[in-house]
Amino acid sequence: MFDVFLLLISAVLVNNLVLVQFLGLCPFVGVTQRSDDAISMGLATAFVMTMGAAVSYVLYTFVLVPLEMASLKLIVFIFVIASLVSLVEIAIRHVSPVLHQVLGIYLPLITTNCAVLGVILIGMRDDLDFAHTVLYAVGAAAGFTLVMAIFAGLRDRLAEQRIPAAFRGAPIVLVTAGILSLAFMGFQGLGA
Amino acid sequence: MARTVSSRSTPEIMRIVAIALCPGIVTSAWVFGEGVLLNVAVAACLGIGCEAALLRLRDQPVAPTLIDGSALVTSLLIALALPPSTHPLLIAFAVGGALGLGKHVYGGLGANPFNPAMVGYALLLVSFPAQLAAWPQFEGGVDQVTGATALETFKHRGGATVSDIWTAANGFGRYGVDGFESINAAILVGGIGLVAMRIIDWRIPAGVLGTVTLLAAVTYDGGSSASLGSPAFHLTSGAIMLCAFFIATDPVTCPTDARGRWLFGALVGALIFTLRSYANYPDGVAFAVLIANAATPLINRLEYRRVVAQ
Amino acid sequence: MNRAINDFVGGLCIEEHKDHRHLPSEHAPLPQLLTLCLSHRGSALQSLVSPSTAVLGGTPIADGDVMLHAPTSGTVEIIDGRWIHLRPDGEDRHAEPFPALDAHVSADLLLNRIHSCGVVGLGGGGYSCADKMQQARAANARTLIVNAVECEPWVTADEVLLREHTDDVLRGVDSLARLLDDPKIVLAIDPRNSAVDRLAHATTSRHGIELLAVPARYPAGSERQLTQIVTGTRLPAGARPLDVGAVVINVATAYAVHRAIQQGEPLTRRLISVTGPGITHPRNVWVPIGYPVDHLLAHCNGGTNATVRMGGPVTGASATSDAAVDKTTYALSIVGPPARIDPCIHCGQCDAVCPEGLSVDALHFHADRRDLAAVDRLHLFDCIECGACDLACPSAIPLLAQFRRLRIALAERADAEVRAEHARTRFERQQRRQSRDRAEEEQRRIKRIEAGRPWLAQ
Amino acid sequence: MSNDGALATAWRLGLIASVVVAAVMGVTQFTAPAIAANERSALIAQLAQLTGMEPTAMDVPARLTTGFVLCSTGQAVAVERESAPGYGGVIELIIARDAQMVRGVRVVSHTETPGIGDVIDRDRTPWIEQFAGLAIATPDAWRIDAVTGATITTRAVVAAVARHASTAATMAPPRCDP
């Protein structure tokens, strides 16, 4: 139980996907202009991330490796993610049109979000078993959603007119992300 | 409009905050020697020079903005957070980081989302952690042997009990005479002055100190070696008072209304306790404040409301 | 005198600066020219006189939502559609007043008299007194609140009027009370007011007027806040006192009602404070409506139009160079040199004092960027323009002035839509606009995102 | 879209997929030996560094377990894991020793403060090489200075290695399996 907690803390805070691992930065800087967009994107990604990690683990361990086709893993994972995104979209549309309205437009974007693939690959690199892979994915996804929400809040002040011209737009976004990442350095050692 | 009531202006507020830091500075100098005053002098000069340079770089009028005094407050807080006689280049790094990256890239006074002093301090701490651990061995205050502060000893307490740490650690006189307790007490005095003058909102220090006390009390087991420290230990060590009264209260970077401020104070307190107890850097203050700053817009948004029933 | 047991939220204590409260009122000499505006609270008045007509004081010269009378005898000189210029002949002859009405006339007669004497709210709002009472009757209002609070610093006109004409004001209140069905009458006043003793004396001999000491906090005199103090009910956004069965009447209005009913005299002059930090001798002066501001300032040895505000120093708006006193001008405030303005430090003082609980600093932030949608969302239109935020702001940011400008901008935008869509109710229009905006924004957002690169649309 | 169209699309996509998969598998076949060799020589190089020996490919087992004995030119060296409670968490070590002495120590993973505690990382400083050649029987006589500023980290490592050594000294020395 305790190590589950530690794994989650590590994935959410200490080794935060975005701020420490550098994964999922495109949506982080791209879809955080509005809070509700950011949170919806975070949730949609979280879903695909968790499912993707689980399915990929199974496919890799029980299909690719026995067939000695491990080197096809990138191709397979990318298609797992893309199919999941489509499946999820269809499923959501049928089950809950409301949810579909909220998440629908973000789903296609997730295919090129490297965080999803990154989480799968990291789980594999660290030799996590199935349960830990899924747990790690849940934690990473939660960390992703958390910083999406935080950053969306911060962006209001980044529209301040007094920001020096050279810093407007991307530079100030990056500096702010840097300071946020600096703040997250404080979690170093937590749960270790 | 012209002022019709004698409320204090922003520059006056900044000056009063700087003055309220003086008991802390003096006590710190008494405890750790004149190296503290050197820090303060260097930081203040660098801070004002840096602010002027940045204003010029931004094509802003220098003189009127310089006298708003916020750069001075930033510099003094940095000076107090550093070990005595820190190398001027390191101070320059922190002050430059604070005013440049922490404040002026966002457009100067009032526009920054993060506490500038803590941005500068954290940049320095992460870059030169060894140099920032160099607090002088404190007995007599002169001999410049470095030693672990109580918080570091606490961090890696091995078999030591809380009271071992208290008596053994550098700068701890256990209630009273010398060390971090007296510095924290002096800062508390200045902080209470600010509360009394209504320059800071009492809810923030109350939230910070209350949460730290509460968490420490709940987890306190009588002081065994596995304890996370007693409430008294947490309330007298490190930068806790500085944080509660001077840092977390920076109006620019904390929420604007009462409920938000309670929440913010509690968040800072909980983070300090957690980071002190479990994370790598000994005093989690800077990181706790920066993280809470990041949450401030969200907290404020909770409060975008009308009190009136619609 | 009773102390109020209820209080309003927000607000702040300020220094009063009311030493001139003890001076007797004065009379201003007739000026060369009176300027009377042909619009009242945004709606036009029809002129009843033609150019170069000679008129007597008290002659009706314009009609519309309210009536306007000539303050003195003289010649009507120019009418350019917006203004009537009256050049006094210096003799100050007056037309025959209406007959006094006794205590038993019908309510309709009373209301009629109040209307034909041009009585409007003199507390600053300027709403037609007859209309307000008519509505109060229709809504069966049970509480009549007489507003003698005068919470603006530096302003003492109501106080001096109340002290010098205590009984007349109370008679006016009686007349108004007669229009309602045995209402509870509350005279709300700041306990420091110099008329308190006389009032206490005068009200002991009467029944049914409660003298209530309100909290000495700005803006206790604002009707929404005052209603909460008196009734204990906080008014919801957009509600008026009448919605909780109360009607609020200013003391000067009550006095004007008395003059109209018992003296038959139209409203053509009022007592105003010429005051503020920029003048050596603040005082209270009776002036005819239409008195040019520059003339009055010269008479009182203070300031120029550039430094004067129409109204109190807190809520008053800057005067134009040709401004003149109108019925709602309760003070002219000469302000000192402008203070140094610092950036907003998000200290939250303004939010803490805002009696309407607005997120003022957020409003300011979005107002700076002229983000009209955001300020609308943050309830700019619930701002009562009290200026408490200005008083609290350590950076001396002119928040109220900014909000007023913004409201005008928003109102103009709304006006443009009204013209485009013809007459529909504001409610419906807003509803539709909101849902359309939402749909359009959604469309745009979907397009942006479907382009695969929402982040490029910085 | 008509069925024909869909079918054609599927066919063409299938074709592209087959070509890509074939290409990848081809390159896999082509590079597999080199990659395997690289992986092995990297491992061997690491073991050489750790133990101070020059093991040949034949000496190194195909799959490493957490503890194993490396045999090279008749010498037997035990390579084992150990952990130390550092400043910021657990430090994972790998220790090589023979019957008499410590052959080498490396840090596998740690969460010490960057810039302070990471002196133990061979990529940063050679501090950890001091252990090579110390007698396992007499850990008390080791003279390894703690690093100022990283006292806790370095002491923890020294203590862990010493503990490991003294336990090892009481056990049977590593032997080469026939």
Next chain:
Amino acid sequence: MTAPATTWRSAIWTDNAAAVGLLGLCPLLAVSHSLVNALGLAIATIIVLTGSNMVIAAVRNLIPSSARLPAYMLVIAGFTTIVVLLLQAFAFDLYQRIALFIQIIVTNCVILARAERVASRVGVIAAGVDGMKTGLGFAVVLIALGITREIIGHGTLLADMDLVFGQLVVGWRVDVFDGGVLVAALPPGAFILFGLLLAARNAMIRG
């Protein structure tokens, strides 16, 4: 058919996908703490971009328009895998340092964008050149950030270059100053320094 006019100047300076569009940020920030890593990733990215662009251009008439994206993704993933395998075979040490982010080239949005916008419309050569240009733009940013972070963060320049260029360049390492400012090599430094570089670029463009 004329190729979409992407000039070298626009690909590298004015419309640089990484600098202007903030696309493909993850690998950029993650591997730029030293120049050698940055170079390694830059070269790999250029190869994938150029290769996939050329292949897609070559088979563009074969690709059914309704299944464009899966087809592009197939090609890109195939190319990335091949580069991964080649690196493992011929530059193993380098690969080990940047393994994760080499694989993540698959999801680099710039590559997909070029496939869609250019490779599907022009000839093989033009598509290849476009891929080179775009890749070079990415590489320039990577290298600039790599240099900055290596100098500030480690106080060195060109350290470990042998991982890319072999034994020839072992002596190239320059020690600029002692120690370095650690934060530059850590995650916060990546964000902040890239922000500062972009600000400098903005300032230069504005003149």
